[in-house]
Amino acid sequence: MTSSDAAGRPVVEMTGIxxxxxxxxxxxxxxxxxxxxxxxxxxxxxxxxxxxxxxALTGVYGIDSGEILVDGAPQRFSGPGExxxxxxxxxxxxxxxxxxxxxxxxxxxxxxxxxxxxxDWRATRRRAAEHLATMGLDIDPxxxxxxxxxxxxxxxxxSRAMVxxxxxxxxxxxxxxxxxxEVARLFTVVRGLRDRGVAILFVSHFIEQVYEISDxxxxxxxxxxxxxxxxxxxxxxxxxxxxxxRTMEVLDDLQVRTEHTVDPAQGSTPFVRAVGLGRRxxxxxxxxxxxxxxxxxxxxxxxxxxxxxxxxLAGADRADxxxxxxxxxxxRLRNPxxxxxxxxxxxxxxxxxxxxxxxxxxxxNIVLGLQADRGWLRRLPGKQVDEIVDRYVRALNxxxxxxxxxxxxxxxxxxxxxxxxxWLATAPELxxxxxxxxxIDVGAKAEIQRLVADLAARGMAVLFISAELExxxxxxxxxAVMRDREKVxxxxxxxxxxxxxxxxxxxxxxxx
Amino acid sequence: xxxxxxxPSRAPSSGRLGTVVRHHLFWPVAALVxxxxxxxxxxxxxxxxxxxxxxLFGSPIDILRNCAPLMxxxxxxxxxxxxxxxxxxxxxxxxxxxxxxLTYIARSPDPGSAGTALTAMGIALxxxxxxxxxxxxxxxxxxxxxxxxxxxxMTAGRGIAMLITQGQITTVTSAPFKTLGAGFWxxxxxxxxxxxxxxxxxxxxxxxxxxxxxxxxVGINPSASRLAGVQARTIVWTVFxxxxxxxxxxxxxxxxxxxxxxxxxxxxxxxxxxxxxxxxGGTSLAGGKFSLSGTFVGVLIIAxxxxxxxxxGISPLVTPLFKALVVAAVTLLQSPVMRRKLAERTRRVxxxxxxxxx
Numbered sequence: 001m002t003s004s005d006a007a008g009r010p011v012v013e014m015t016g017i018x019x020x021x022x023x024x025x026x027x028x029x030x031x032x033x034x035x036x037x038x039x040x041x042x043x044x045x046x047x048x049x050x051x052x053x054x055x056a057l058t059g060v061y062g063i064d065s066g067e068i069l070v071d072g073a074p075q076r077f078s079g080p081g082e083x084x085x086x087x088x089x090x091x092x093x094x095x096x097x098x099x100x101x102x103x104x105x106x107x108x109x110x111x112x113x114x115x116x117x118x119x120d121w122r123a124t125r126r127r128a129a130e131h132l133a134t135m136g137l138d139i140d141p142x143x144x145x146x147x148x149x150x151x152x153x154x155x156x157x158x159s160r161a162m163v164x165x166x167x168x169x170x171x172x173x174x175x176x177x178x179x180x181x182e183v184a185r186l187f188t189v190v191r192g193l194r195d196r197g198v199a200i201l202f203v204s205h206f207i208e209q210v211y212e213i214s215d216x217x218x219x220x221x222x223x224x225x226x227x228x229x230x231x232x233x234x235x236x237x238x239x240x241x242x243x244x245x246r247t248m249e250v251l252d253d254l255q256v257r258t259e260h261t262v263d264p265a266q267g268s269t270p271f272v273r274a275v276g277l278g279r280r281x282x283x284x285x286x287x288x289x290x291x292x293x294x295x296x297x298x299x300x301x302x303x304x305x306x307x308x309x310x311x312x313l314a315g316a317d318r319a320d321x322x323x324x325x326x327x328x329x330x331x332r333l334r335n336p337x338x339x340x341x342x343x344x345x346x347x348x349x350x351x352x353x354x355x356x357x358x359x360x361x362x363x364x365n366i367v368l369g370l371q372a373d374r375g376w377l378r379r380l381p382g383k384q385v386d387e388i389v390d391r392y393v394r395a396l397n398x399x400x401x402x403x404x405x406x407x408x409x410x411x412x413x414x415x416x417x418x419x420x421x422x423w424l425a426t427a428p429e430l431x432x433x434x435x436x437x438x439x440i441d442v443g444a445k446a447e448i449q450r451l452v453a454d455l456a457a458r459g460m461a462v463l464f465i466s467a468e469l470e471x472x473x474x475x476x477x478x479x480a481v482m483r484d485r486e487k488v489x490x491x492x493x494x495x496x497x498x499x500x501x502x503x504x505x506x507x508x509x510x511x512x
Numbered sequence: 513x514x515x516x517x518x519x520p521s522r523a524p525s526s527g528r529l530g531t532v533v534r535h536h537l538f539w540p541v542a543a544l545v546x547x548x549x550x551x552x553x554x555x556x557x558x559x560x561x562x563x564x565x566x567x568l569f570g571s572p573i574d575i576l577r578n579c580a581p582l583m584x585x586x587x588x589x590x591x592x593x594x595x596x597x598x599x600x601x602x603x604x605x606x607x608x609x610x611x612x613x614l615t616y617i618a619r620s621p622d623p624g625s626a627g628t629a630l631t632a633m634g635i636a637l638x639x640x641x642x643x644x645x646x647x648x649x650x651x652x653x654x655x656x657x658x659x660x661x662x663x664x665x666m667t668a669g670r671g672i673a674m675l676i677t678q679g680q681i682t683t684v685t686s687a688p689f690k691t692l693g694a695g696f697w698x699x700x701x702x703x704x705x706x707x708x709x710x711x712x713x714x715x716x717x718x719x720x721x722x723x724x725x726x727x728x729x730v731g732i733n734p735s736a737s738r739l740a741g742v743q744a745r746t747i748v749w750t751v752f753x754x755x756x757x758x759x760x761x762x763x764x765x766x767x768x769x770x771x772x773x774x775x776x777x778x779x780x781x782x783x784x785x786x787x788x789x790x791x792x793g794g795t796s797l798a799g800g801k802f803s804l805s806g807t808f809v810g811v812l813i814i815a816x817x818x819x820x821x822x823x824x825g826i827s828p829l830v831t832p833l834f835k836a837l838v839v840a841a842v843t844l845l846q847s848p849v850m851r852r853k854l855a856e857r858t859r860r861v862x863x864x865x866x867x868x869x870x
Contacts, residue, residue, distance in 0.1 A: 336740070355739070357728075359728070368742070372741040377722075422740065
């Protein structure tokens with residue numbers, strides 16, 4: 001788009017960056033180049049290492065090997081403050097500002113002009129107003145930040161970053177909570193900064209936005225760099241497939257796909273039918289049916305609204321439009337407890353934040369859902385608890401097979417199995433699985449996939465959400481495709497349906 | 513507030529001694545034993561228990577009787593803290609309960625009868641339960657932070673008690689009512705028996721039903737608990753209601769011990785002692801896992817401490833200082849960081865060099 005590529009030496013050059021966390025190689029020999037006056041997109045699925053790379057650049061994480069050159073000089077920042085002093089500023093996804101302070105205070109915090117040793121508030125407000133003006137933001141600097149929309153707060157955060165005359169601006173998911181108009185406003189500002197020669201590293205899950213704003217992109221997958229591409233020279237389908245990877249997992253003889261040629265939907269009542277169900281700021285109104293014995297896959301990139309859709313069906317969020325029928329009868333899910341009462345179980349993708357109760361034992365975690373459903377007074381008899389726990393520890397091959405171990409001491413895969421056990425113990429008729437296999441090893445993954453197929457074969461309705469399209473296709477009878485918070489299409493799975501068909505649907509947004 | 517407390521350091525001390533030292537009650541119990549030992553050194557007869565008029569008599573019995581109100585308040589506080597809450601209003605509820613009971617007795621035609629005493633206690637307890645329910649409503653339904661929600665009643669409560677007693681220190685004579693705070697049964701103080709009885713009741717209520725587990729689940733991870741269908745709101749509401757009820761009972765015990773309702777001073781600062789007892793007992797203020805037995809030991813430590821100060825002939829005015837020192841010592845010994853440092857110091861092992869992959 002611009003002439004930046006030929007600008008010679010990059011402002012930031014990261015080479016061979018590796019970072020290892022206990023047991024995980026978060027980054028493996030990753031390179032990244034940023035030039036002045038370009039918008040560079042950092043692409044990759046969740047867990048690909050985007051955030052880790054940003055944190056390596058800004059000094060939040062120390063790097064185990066590799067080199068970071070800023071303006072040609074080797075640098076190792078010990079923290080974001082040092083990085084900022086060297087001209088590398090970051091605006092995080094969650095706006096890192098103080099809502100209870102004024103706009104001016106937020107912008108100038110730590111850089112207030114002083115007079116006789118005290119802060120000169122008039123000058124502070126004047127300077128803040130100047131910075132806001134360069135962003136094209138016409139708001140009162142003495143207004144409280146909390147009174148403005150998230151979009152404006154985002155722009156204030158950028159203004160704050162530019163106070164220190166940043167050469168490099170890192171924007172981590174800046175648009176995740178903005179609507180279309182607000183995104184357009186943000187992009188105007190970003191283009192303005194780019195034209196002033198700032199190098200911008202842009203991280204987003206919204207493919208269209210990346211194509212709209214970026215000049216070049218670096219794609220990561222599983223902590224490694226897949227490649228660096230000029231945006232104009234890579235098609236959407238190519239990008240999606242590079243982000244997802246095409247490596248088929250080595251799996252046992254799961255004959256699921258052949259079984260799935262017969263869709264159990266024929267002629268029965270759907271367990272759940274959503275008509276125009278939606279929630280502002282979450283997911284646009286959608287229609288969806290899941291039949292007993294049917295696995296419906298939900299495909300789409302992260303942030304495409306998959307989770308938001310599942311949360312509406314789980315009573316975790318309340319829908320503000322549309323209607324829901326359960327087994328042919330209208331129903332309203334006010335909270336997760338109500339959903340559980342309707343035999344709906346929801347395994348959240350946020351295993352740590354919304355699943356694991358770390359300081360309780362495996363036993364307590366498994367029976368938590370069932371016990372909560374019974375109420376505190378009717379405690380499950382010890383014998384029954386042991387029976388349930390024993391059954392699931394064995395059936396799901398939970399290791400260590402010690403019901404008294406604290407759940408936080410188990411590996412991610414085994415924690416996931418414990419959470420599945422929690423839900424299965426409530427005897428659900430609809431199982432909503434949001435990324436049940438993310439971040440767990442191949443063996444556990446195969447076990448969970450086999451379990452899902454078995455459960456469906458025994459008549460359970462399953463909504464299976466995964467970023468791995470192979471997995472979705474292997475398990476699902478039907479696949480619903482999400483993009484940009486909207487359900488854009490649905491296809492019936494069959495022997496002739498491949499990953500390419502789904503990728504195409506994601507990339508085209510159902511327009512073809 | 514942080515989500516969970518840091519993992520306890522697993523110092524590889526070996527053998528049975530190591531197991532004992534690592535038990536979560538080791539340091540609190542050690543502190544209690546040390547306090548008793550110090551007292552015995554200064555007054556060799558300290559631990560002696562004799563029988564006088566058919567009652568047990570001696571300093572240990574004094575400790576058990578004096579700790580009863582604090583025990584009751586601290587039990588409720590333990591549950592509240594386990595849900596990530598805090599209840600600052602317990603002292604005010606203590607004052608209100610005492611004021612209501614004694615005012616009722618003073619105005620009744622027959623202050624000395626057992627019926628009057630029982631009715632007075634019943635009214636006071638129902639009111640205390642209502643006050644606890646009010647706190648629970650503010651926290652679980654309205655969503656006010658516990659420290660603020662209970663601060664409301666903490667501030668207003670003593671005023672309410674003053675209204676009830678009309679600014680006087682109400683004193684009455686009622687033998688049946690006096691039994692609760694000053695009487696003996698089977699040789700033991702009734703107050704102690706009541707407190708221990710409530711302790712056993714709470715233990716059964718939390719550990720024989722699923723309440724304890726659900727309380728801990730809500731305290732450890734509220735969002736996960738909600739998604740698992742736990743009625744977090746009801747549970748939080750319940751623990752605040754219980755805290756109010758137990759504080760009311762504590763107020764009755766205190767009022768009956770002195771047979772006077774002092775709206776200004778009854779249960780003054782008892783919320784702080786209760787929080788200290790809970791913390792000494794090893795329940796984290798961040799919520800989650802709670803230890804009733806830990807709270808039990810914590811209460812005994814604080815009660816022993818007050819007696820120690822008197823015993824050593826130190827002015828009671830400086831008791832708070834001593835309390836602070838003991839609390840600081842016990843909490844330091846319990847902190848994972850200090851434990852690790854101590855373990856390193858005693859084993860004289862240099863910290864492992866940081867391995868950097870290059």
